[in-house]
Amino acid sequence: MQIVRRAPAAAGQWPAQVPALLQRVYEARGALDLDSAQPRLAQLLEPARLQGMDAAVQLLATAIAQHKRILVVGDFDCDGATATALAVRGLRMLGAGNVVHAVPNRIEHGYGLSVGLVAELAALQPDLLVTVDHGIACLPGVTAAKALGWQVLVTDHHLAGAQLPPADAIVNPNQPGCGFPSKVLAGVGVMFYVLLALRAHLRAAGAFADGKGPDLGVLLDLVAVGTVADLVPLDANNRALVAAGLRRLRAGQGCVGLQALIATSRREAHKLSASDIGFALGPRINAAGRLEDMALGIELLLSDDPRQAQDIAQTLEEINSERRAVQQQMTDEAESAVAKAQLGTAEVPMAACLFDADWHPGVVGLVASKMKDRLYRPVIAFAPAEPGSTMLRGSARSIAGFHIRDALAAVNAAQPRLMEKFGGHAMAAGLSLPLEHLAAFTAAFQAEAARTLQPHQLQAQLLSDGELAEGEYSAGHARALRAAGPWGQGFEEPLFDGCFVVAQWKVLKERHLKLVLRTPGGASLNAIWFGGWQGNAPSERMRIAYRLAEDDFRGGDAIQLMVEYAEPA
Template structure:
């Protein structure tokens, strides 16, 4: 291991190879999860009785992969009658709603299992139980003050839960439930449980975990690393390999970044613009030809999503330029357009949060012409966005119809005629709860690279040393360079030829989206990643620029 990598690992709290690259043998056991025994008893009884189990997913990548893991895993463990469903964003809204329960009533399950949602679905769970269904909630979102009336709830964020890691994704929670179920069935002497290889589901666990942007603590890194190994060895499910191929990625060198920027968005696109049932079907398919056809559909939907997103971003940037002061003194920002699509507001909020370095909520009509708005919130480090929404809800009862989420992302719904009141209440809550010092954007780097470290060996080590992600960030470096040459690539990207002081060899760099119709300065300070240059191949490397600042000339 090169000294550079040892230094990077240590700065992230990993001082030996065991901590830096945790293995499956180091996974936390499931027995400290609250209600895990009650959950596995519900599932084991349904399997033993041959009863119908209905898995209800969510319309994002975490929810889709969690649904696929639940269906595949339960069948692997002997369940003979497993069906699945997912809400339609426009028709049913988020999670297990009474409207969704009404739609699912003809399926008549004995047991309904939620994955990646349910902790805030009080009315839907009550409706399901009124039909005589048992309900198991598996979720990772933060609970409210009152828990829903489910038969059992498994969520590492429940009050008093002793599970050491609180950052499992929804797909991680259901995977843990399946591990505990397999252990229970093995004790009962079930031969199918003895032979069940739940490790075959880790490709899906990895994709859902990375796509949901949960922190990659040691436990999550062990899960993601194992899933990436399966995908690199082409032992993943047919749907994921079809998506890898259509995204133009090389399976043998797949990274967490490839999941985050290429695979996850294609799955997410189905839930944003159409029906996540397409994405789940792709992940459940074992037929390569069928999976490729579904991947083609997801690829097309994602291209449409990108066009819609760019149009909405243009609108948002124009609105901000016209209405938001340069320094709003800590106020949160709310954006709304009657023509926006509710499935893409989260992406708009995320982009504008990065641009403004302010917490942002983007709203759109729940459906065209609807008086109900769907909002998606994104926050900056140091401000727990769900806590902000909870504070608004306490101070202004009834203003928000429903909300839920995490520290950095949340969702909510309210009526259009309440938007102005909410905007004021949100800004006031943010100003009250946010330290103004946090409004100054910072980029944390791993410092400069030495001249001899700009080589393919170090670039390959950095690429393969992950998985990198939230809480275990991909290495970023900074330094001052002379700009020898530059050109625009496409319409938005900037290709640079650089020189490091004291080193004659020129360096190739690319700044995606970096062309702002202003020529680079003769000398610039850059924040960048070092990566193999797959386009040129061989020993070529390039700097992938994340940020540029001009330096004054002497």
């Protein structure tokens, strides 16, 4: 690990009430004024700029006017679940009286709109099928749906393959030819944009008695949760969406299901942050799709009954506890496999492919993520698609500078019979292949990584905003930093570093370190390093990378440093 300080940034134009520390943090992220630092909904990009939007709106408006059955088909992750709930709720608000939904089961159907899933959905007899958070790579499934006489609207944000599906309309900022400036909308964000455009069309057509139509802002809690959980970069457009959704959640105005989930995960609604979504709400919704059926997560997000929502939230809590146990076991096994293969030595390959016949396909993405952090290399973790199957499902996670989906495309171009299918983003992707192809695929993937990556890219870095001045260690600054978000991918939460004397330390729960640090100016600060106990006493002087936070345990104006990394000074 290497602590690297951000380069000095251009000075911005700020009102007097913005603290100098916050100005410095914003400028380091390319935000040079309050509009770019704290974007508002009024600054959102226009929905009409999304290619295919007119055709999508016509399909939906006609379906509503003619009382057609609309079937929303989502994905089995948090983005897909929130997008499904948003589509169902939003379409009903806009006058659709016959909306149903479905989601594939990870083990039974695999990812996306498959031919098998279409066959099962035929019993619902839809007139219009709407995909959310998938579809752009589902050529066979869309073709099968069209063959049954259905109209198909694809809403997605994943990268397109060589051929687009034969849908009646496609809305995806990443489809070829789309000039929408923000390419990082989550699936739930794309569907929200479709609803905005549909409302504008219906408003212009005089469909609303009040001339305005429903307030779609009530759905922004779902947009915020799906966007943060999917780890898409928080550009200005996404930050405006997430900030608005967080305001609703903090005010207790989120949907009943999310309010129940906040309570069950023991978070304080009025203090909710993007990191709470990422570490508490998102994983609990995702757990349903990983180990059970995402239909349960969608049911939570569609519920308007507080008691039912609380029961579902408690069930998700239990499923998430089971997920954590399965994940820990699989990660331990991956660590052992890495040690046996002598990864982490000078002979380590540029990328790793890990497989165990007993692993669960719903958890391999989390294992890949943990091992990517451990090795700081691209990692793909594989598991049987179902117990005893010779078809494998893989989940890939990457590092900066290595576009994982493009790497899979390069492997596929060179050896097109290795993978059954693949898709994804720059930093995460999924694929399936027969067990008999695993060795050949591993060799081809590692060769592509060796061709693309340079050794210096395999050094993990922590980007720091530099040192805090003595007067900046304050609860006021901690509160200002927390409120200044949302922080997340591409707009990282502020991280600082400095050298401290370790005045006191003790081990908590055999894993964590509780520290008392002394600054160069002699101030004494409390700090906590979760997972920091490695069996050895910390050095007397340490260089520490940390986040500044209020100390909720002590209350008042107490602060503490949340240690991310430390090394002898």
